[in-house]
Amino acid sequence: NAGVTQTPKFQVLKTGQSMTLQCAQDMNHNSMYWYRQDPGMGLRLIYYSASEGTTDKGEVPNGYNVSRLNKREFSLRLESAAPSQTSVYFCASSEMIAGGYYSYNEQFFGPGTRLTVL
């Protein structure tokens, strides 16, 4: 059981280049998420997919696109990278647990992709 895997682990891009970050999970989870982590900012949600075939914007979606390829895979694309997108990117997956006013979940995270945009 690999859990959540991400590729690549490291990437350096020049401003304006594009790339796709790959994420896959083998836990049969319905929900998947992309976060970025910046110093002093915690983890901020970029996009999420509550179930296969659906995607929605999170807190910081500008400059990114996503594709939920199937239940296992959720990719994040930077069409034209900018230095402000230098960050560590984490993919996560979870199974929804209904309860109370809000449903809650334990999210499982991948090891991250460290991206530098020059």
Place this chain on the structure above:
Amino acid sequence: DQQVKQNSPSLSVQEGRISILNCDYTNSMFDYFLWYKKYPAEGPTFLISISSIKDKNEDGRFTVFLNKSAKHLSLHIVPSQPGDSAVYFCAAPSSNTGKLIFGQGTTLQVKP
């Protein structure tokens, strides 16, 4: 608007002593809270959680306390060990989609 706040960026404690990490929130509708632990070059991992129907949840050396009237929760680690040195995030689900709102994180250093 930061709905979940961790106002202490860092904390240093001696091995064997208690570590107390704090978290404040502004949305009174939050009814579940989670703590995640993150080591360098790894993804965050779930540590412990608490439902708003409780004011305390304990798991081994880790205890989370919830004070709903103050909109405050804290994570206690007793006794602290050098292996506990990591970044700790508190989080709360923001809607029924399961999205989590994370605090900024507190870096804990436990000195031998």
